[in-house]
Amino acid sequence: MPFRLPASRINWTNSAFLIGTFLVTCTAVPLYLWNYGVNWFQLALFLFFFIGTGLSITLGYHRLFSHVAFQARWPVRLVTLIFGAAAFENSAMHWVSDHRRHHKHVDHEDDPYDISQGFWYAHMGWILFKLDAEPPLDNVQDLRKDSLVVWQDRFYVLIAVGFGLLLPAVLGYLYSGWLGALGGFLLAGVARVTAVQHMTFFINSLCHTIGRQPYSDRCSARDSWIMAIFTFGEGYHNYHHEFQHDYRNGVKWWQWDPTKWTIWTLEKLHLVEGLRRVPEEKVLLSQLADTRRRLNERLECKQTVINERMRELLKTSDAKLHQLGERWAVLKAQYAEKAGALKHEYTERAVAQYEEAKAALAEIRREVQQALRLLELAPAAV
Numbered sequence: 001m002p003f004r005l006p007a008s009r010i011n012w013t014n015s016a017f018l019i020g021t022f023l024v025t026c027t028a029v030p031l032y033l034w035n036y037g038v039n040w041f042q043l044a045l046f047l048f049f050f051i052g053t054g055l056s057i058t059l060g061y062h063r064l065f066s067h068v069a070f071q072a073r074w075p076v077r078l079v080t081l082i083f084g085a086a087a088f089e090n091s092a093m094h095w096v097s098d099h100r101r102h103h104k105h106v107d108h109e110d111d112p113y114d115i116s117q118g119f120w121y122a123h124m125g126w127i128l129f130k131l132d133a134e135p136p137l138d139n140v141q142d143l144r145k146d147s148l149v150v151w152q153d154r155f156y157v158l159i160a161v162g163f164g165l166l167l168p169a170v171l172g173y174l175y176s177g178w179l180g181a182l183g184g185f186l187l188a189g190v191a192r193v194t195a196v197q198h199m200t201f202f203i204n205s206l207c208h209t210i211g212r213q214p215y216s217d218r219c220s221a222r223d224s225w226i227m228a229i230f231t232f233g234e235g236y237h238n239y240h241h242e243f244q245h246d247y248r249n250g251v252k253w254w255q256w257d258p259t260k261w262t263i264w265t266l267e268k269l270h271l272v273e274g275l276r277r278v279p280e281e282k283v284l285l286s287q288l289a290d291t292r293r294r295l296n297e298r299l300e301c302k303q304t305v306i307n308e309r310m311r312e313l314l315k316t317s318d319a320k321l322h323q324l325g326e327r328w329a330v331l332k333a334q335y336a337e338k339a340g341a342l343k344h345e346y347t348e349r350a351v352a353q354y355e356e357a358k359a360a361l362a363e364i365r366r367e368v369q370q371a372l373r374l375l376e377l378a379p380a381a382v
Contacts, residue, residue, distance in 0.1 A: 015128045017088065018197070025194040029186050036183065041175050045168055045188040049086070053164070053196050056083035058232045058259040065092050065143060066099045069247035070263060071274045074148065081152040086164030087196045091156040092149050093140055100139045102204075103244055106219045115208035115220050123205035165189040199231050207237035215242040215286045225256065233257030242286060243278040251283060 060080025063069040072080075081092055089095055098112045105111040115122040143149045152159060165185060172184025211222030221241035228235030228249070233256060236249040243251075250257030266272040 009129050011128055011130050018124060018127065021088075021190050021194050021197075024186070025191045029191045032183060032186050036179060038183070038187070039176075042172065042180070042183045042187050045171060045184055046192055049083075049164075049168060049188045049192045050195060052083045053087040053192065054199060054232050055259060055262060056080040057087050057089060057196065057200055058234050059262055060084050061089070061092055061095050062099065062234070063247055063259065063263065065149070066096045067245050068142070069245055069276050070267070070272050072266070072272045076266060076271050077146070077148050081148055082159060082163055085152060085156055085159040086167075086193075087200075088160050088164055088193050089197060089200060091153040093137060093143055093153040096143060097135070097137050097140050101135065103241070104139075106221070106241065107208075113204040115205065119205050119209060122208060123201045164193060168192075202227060203231055203234050203237060207235060211235075211238070213238045214290060215239050215283070216290055218242075228256045233259045239283075243283070245276050246278045247275045248277065251278070 056079070060077070061084050064072055064077070064080065084092055084095075090098075102111050102113060105114075107114060107116050113122045113126045118125070168188035169181045169185040172188070173181035176183075207222055207224055207227055208220040209222070211224035211227075213222055215238050219241055221237040223238040224235040226235065227237075233249050234240075236251070236255060236257070239251055240246075240249050247263050248257060248260040249255075250260060263272060263275065267275055
C-alpha cells in the first residue's frame with residue numbers, strides 16, 4: 001500500500017508556519033549572512049527579541065498565567081502578553097489551557113503533548129496534526145476575568161505579526177534602509193521565532209526523556225541543566241512537576257534560572273508580588289523519599305553485583321534516612337504544638353525547638369548528599 005498523509009488530520013496553518021519558518025531559517029538566513037554579514041544592531045535586535053519573547057513565555061505564559069506563581073501589575077502582564085504573542089505560540093488563553101491539562105494528565109492520553117506517544121509527537125507533532133477534537137477552554141476561568149488576556153486572545157494574530165515580524169523589519173529599516181529591514185525580518189523575526197519555539201518544544205520532549213529525577217519518579221519529567229541554559233531556567237523540569245506553583249524552577253541558588261532572577265528583581269521594583277516558594281523542608285523531604293527509593297531499588301535488584309561493604313553502606317544510609325525522616329516528623333509536630341499552645345509564655349522554648357528542627361534539616365541534607373554519593377559509587381543495574 002502506498003503511504004499517504006492523512007490530509008484531513010493535518011493542521012495546515014500550523015504546519016505551514018512551523019515548517020516554513022524553519023526552512024527560511026535554514027536557507028534564507030545563511031544566504032543573507034553570507035552575502036551581507038551581520039552588524040551590531042542586527043545582533044542586538046535578535047538578542048532583544050529573543051530574550052523578550054523567551055522570557056514572556058517562561059515568566060508570563062508559564063509561571064504567571066499558567067501556575068499563578070506570583071501576581072503582577074498591569075505593565076508586566078501587558079508586556080509579557082505582547083511579546084508572548086510575538087513568540088507565535090498561540091494566545092495566552094490557549095497556551096495556558098494546554099499546559100494546565102499537561103500537568104493534570106501528564107504522560108496520559110489527555111496530556112496534549114504526551115511523551116508516551118513518542119519524542120516527535122511531544123516535540124511538535126501534536127501541533128502539526130489534529131488527532132483529537134479541540135478541548136474546551138474550561139480550565140482558564142481565572143484568565144477570562146483578566147481584560148488584558150481577553151484582549152490578547154481576541155487580537156492575537158495582529159499582535160503576533162505586528163510585534164513579532166513587522167516591528168523587527170521596521171526597526172531594521174530605520175537603522176539601515178531596506179537591507180536592514182530584510183535583516184531585521186530574517187534574524188530578529190523568523191530565525192528568532194524558530195529558536196524560541198524549539199526552545200519551548202524541547203521542554204516538552206527532551207526534558208521528559210533525558211536527565212535526572214532527584215525529586216520524584218511519579219512522571220517522566222526530568223532535570224537538565226543543559227536545557228536550563230537554553231530555556232531561561234525551564235530545564236529543571238522534575239522539580240517543576242513536583243512543585244509546579246513555585247516561582248523558581250532552579251531552586252538552588254547556583255542553578256541557572258534567569259526567569260527566577262527576573263521575577264525576584266521585578267518584586268524589588270514593586271511590579272510583582274506574592275512570590276510563591278515551596279518550603280525548604282518540603283523540598284528536602286521529597287529528595288529524602290526519592291533517595292530512599294533509589295537506594296532500595298539498587299539493593300533489591302538481583303542483577304546488580306554489589307560487594308558486601310557497599311551493600312552495608314547502602315543499607316546503613318537507607319536506615320539513617322528513614323530515622324531522620326521520622327525524627328523530623330516528630331520535631332515538626334512538637335514545634336507546632338508548643339508554638340501554638342504556649343504562645344508568648346514559652347517563646348524561648350519554642351525557638352529552641354525550632355533551632356533543633358533546623359539542625360535536623362541540615363543533617364537530612366548532609367545524609368541525602370552522602371547517599372547520592374554512595375549511589376554513584378555503587379554499580380548500576382545491568
